[in-house]
Amino acid sequence: MAFVAFFIKRLLQAALVMFVISLIGFSIQDNLGDPLRELVGQSVSEAERQALRDEMGLNDPFLVQYWRFLGNAVQGDLGDSYFFKRPALEVIADKFPATLDLVIGATLIIVLVSIPMGCYCAIRPKDALARTVMGASIVGISIPVFLTAIFLIYVFSVNLGWLASFGRGENLVEILPGWETGFLTLEGLAHLVLPSIALSSIMLPLFIRLIRSEMMEVLEQDYIRFAWAKGLAPRRVWFLHAFKNTLLPVITVGGVQVGTMLAYTILTETVFQWPGLGFMFIEAVTRVDTPLIIAYIIVVGLIFVVTNTVVDLIYTMVNPTVRMVGAQT
Amino acid sequence: MALLDVRDLVVEFPTRHGTLTALSGISFSVDKGERVGIVGESGAGKSVAAFAILNLLSRPGRIAGGSITFEGQDLTQLSTQRMRAVRGNRISMIFQDPMMTLNPVLTIGTQMIETLKAHRDISEAEARRIAITRLGEVKIPSPEKRLDSYPHELSGGMRQRVVIAIALLTEPALIIADEPTTALDVTIQAEIMSLMLALCKSHGVGLILITHDLAVVSQVTQRVVVLYAGRVVESGETGRVVHNPVHPYTRGLLAALPGEAPPGARLTQIRGTMPSLNAIPEGCPFHPRCDYVQDRCRQAEPALDSLDGHLVRCVRAHELMAGQAA
Numbered sequence: 001m002a003f004v005a006f007f008i009k010r011l012l013q014a015a016l017v018m019f020v021i022s023l024i025g026f027s028i029q030d031n032l033g034d035p036l037r038e039l040v041g042q043s044v045s046e047a048e049r050q051a052l053r054d055e056m057g058l059n060d061p062f063l064v065q066y067w068r069f070l071g072n073a074v075q076g077d078l079g080d081s082y083f084f085k086r087p088a089l090e091v092i093a094d095k096f097p098a099t100l101d102l103v104i105g106a107t108l109i110i111v112l113v114s115i116p117m118g119c120y121c122a123i124r125p126k127d128a129l130a131r132t133v134m135g136a137s138i139v140g141i142s143i144p145v146f147l148t149a150i151f152l153i154y155v156f157s158v159n160l161g162w163l164a165s166f167g168r169g170e171n172l173v174e175i176l177p178g179w180e181t182g183f184l185t186l187e188g189l190a191h192l193v194l195p196s197i198a199l200s201s202i203m204l205p206l207f208i209r210l211i212r213s214e215m216m217e218v219l220e221q222d223y224i225r226f227a228w229a230k231g232l233a234p235r236r237v238w239f240l241h242a243f244k245n246t247l248l249p250v251i252t253v254g255g256v257q258v259g260t261m262l263a264y265t266i267l268t269e270t271v272f273q274w275p276g277l278g279f280m281f282i283e284a285v286t287r288v289d290t291p292l293i294i295a296y297i298i299v300v301g302l303i304f305v306v307t308n309t310v311v312d313l314i315y316t317m318v319n320p321t322v323r324m325v326g327a328q329t
Numbered sequence: 330m331a332l333l334d335v336r337d338l339v340v341e342f343p344t345r346h347g348t349l350t351a352l353s354g355i356s357f358s359v360d361k362g363e364r365v366g367i368v369g370e371s372g373a374g375k376s377v378a379a380f381a382i383l384n385l386l387s388r389p390g391r392i393a394g395g396s397i398t399f400e401g402q403d404l405t406q407l408s409t410q411r412m413r414a415v416r417g418n419r420i421s422m423i424f425q426d427p428m429m430t431l432n433p434v435l436t437i438g439t440q441m442i443e444t445l446k447a448h449r450d451i452s453e454a455e456a457r458r459i460a461i462t463r464l465g466e467v468k469i470p471s472p473e474k475r476l477d478s479y480p481h482e483l484s485g486g487m488r489q490r491v492v493i494a495i496a497l498l499t500e501p502a503l504i505i506a507d508e509p510t511t512a513l514d515v516t517i518q519a520e521i522m523s524l525m526l527a528l529c530k531s532h533g534v535g536l537i538l539i540t541h542d543l544a545v546v547s548q549v550t551q552r553v554v555v556l557y558a559g560r561v562v563e564s565g566e567t568g569r570v571v572h573n574p575v576h577p578y579t580r581g582l583l584a585a586l587p588g589e590a591p592p593g594a595r596l597t598q599i600r601g602t603m604p605s606l607n608a609i610p611e612g613c614p615f616h617p618r619c620d621y622v623q624d625r626c627r628q629a630e631p632a633l634d635s636l637d638g639h640l641v642r643c644v645r646a647h648e649l650m651a652g653q654a655a
Contacts, residue, residue, distance in 0.1 A: 231417030
């Protein structure tokens with residue numbers, strides 16, 4: 001019962017957030033220039049343009065337009081892309097798997113590297129390796145993603161010729177209808193490695209530092225000292241008693257960072273010519289493809305809201321004390 | 330032979346501003362099944378002594394001298410592996426604040442069973458059975474259900490009972506209790522203390538009770554060690570020390586007990602405060618606060634003298650004992 005109440009509360013919050021995002025997203029459109037200029041040629045007269053505007057409803061008051069947009073949106077229709085002449089959501093669905101591949105790749109790197117590194121640096125803070133990692137992580141945080149990306153291309157594709165520098169490659173495997181992934185072929189992987197590293201380059205040092213500082217704080221707690229006093233093996237004290245408590249704040253930050261990572265895909269995909277959402281968004285902006293831009297903003301907002309809700313649910317599973325709080329409110 | 334024999338134990342904390350000596354050569358012993366109190370104000374070195382025995386000093390603390398002989402082996406010389414076999418197995422510890430002692434994200438059951446499994450080669454079911462028995466012994470209602478509870482579902486008193494149950498799991502020879510009731514409600518303190526006393530007696534386990542409360546010490550322990558600024562200033566049979574305290578510091582501690590004062594009267598207190606470790610006075614470290622101070626107290630630190638079995642570190646011990654000092 002408590003769980004259902006908690007879930008419904010979260011769902012209402014999510015709906016409110018989506019409403020605000022749609023309002024902001026929709027209100028941008030008037031400031032992006034005249035869509036007619038992109039839609040029709042130079043030869044069309046002003047009278048015809050005005051007629052077209054009326055027909056498209058562009059002359060209606062803002063609230064009327066927004067209400068119409070909202071009505072269509074809840075039915076899954078975010079309008080047609082001016083450039084692709086197809087429903088904007090369809091275009092996004094086409095591009096989505098590429099971005100998903102990239103985000104999964106970067107997340108894997110972040111999880112697999114930051115957890116062992118962060119724990120190591122917390123357990124042996126004075127060790128030479130730990131100091132090196134901490135120093136390097138400062139440098140990593142400070143370098144912008146596009147610089148890292150260009151540097152990676154220069155070293156691993158141009159000079160060494162080991163890995164691909166643009167695109168996803170040809171050999172992709174369709175694992176679900178509409179979802180082709182590069183994870184299952186060598187060629188796909190060769191294309192994935194550099195963009196994934198570039199995308200993870202900001203978040204990885206951040207997570208190493210976060211895990212390290214959280215774990216160092218946990219290791220000072222009385223319950224850790226008590227665990228030592230019980231004569232437990234170091235492995236159990238570090239990786240069960242301390243790590244489980246370290247995870248709580250890391251999960252919260254991690255959820256927020258997924259959204260930030262989506263923002264960074266725009267940079268990464270542009271440098272690597274990666275045919276995903278970020279690249280599509282930049283192109284849509286240059287083409288003033290308003291429906292596609294709005295659809296992108298709404299879809300990214302939705303992803304953000306969904307991941308945060310999922311993170312909250314995971315958090316309640318890891319932290320026994322939160323379940324009570326959820327039940328009471 | 331004593332169960333635990335601490336000889337000339339020196340504990341130091343090297344810091345940027347020089348080395349602080351938290352314990353400067355303390356000695357005491359605990360016999361099998363004996364209950365010994367260690368008393369003193371905050372900063373006297375009570376907890377440091379407790380953690381030094383288990384070699385769990387917080388960094389950068391280290392044992393710089395002396396020996397800790399337990400069941401025939403010197404704990405200061407043991408390898409990490411062998412020391413781990415002592416911790417939680419032959420010597421258990423009860424911490425001050427039960428709200429902080431149990432891991433918030435693990436169930437009571439997990440935290441009990443892991444202790445048994447760390448020291449015994451037993452099955453999960455067997456470990457569970459022992460855990461339930463111990464929870465019953467500390468008077469926790471429906472122990473089977475409590476195993477699946479998380480610490481936050483229990484009150485402070487209940488949590489301290491769980492900690493006591495964990496301390497008893499492996500049938501240790503010695504329990505070190507570091508102010509086990511300080512963080513609890515006054516109404517629960519006596520309950521927990523008498524529970525501990527009863528369990529120590531019935532299991533024949535030795536106890537080191539660290540506290541600043543001499544009233545508790547006189548109810549629970551057989552011998553008492555009074556620490557001041559990392560030194561033993563008085564020690565002996567609890568009854569003798571409590572009823573005929575010799576060292577002015579011990580007298581001060583006893584006079585400060587609320588029970589000694591008539592209702593409505595101001596409570597007595599020892600003037601001044603415990604010196605910090607980097608500013609220990611020359612001579613007897615207690616002299617700036619002492620009502621019986623003489624010139625010679627400022628010159629040299631007195632030795633720990635034996636007055637037929639009752640140890641006192643004071644140059645005027647004989648006078649004070651005979652009640653002649655003013």
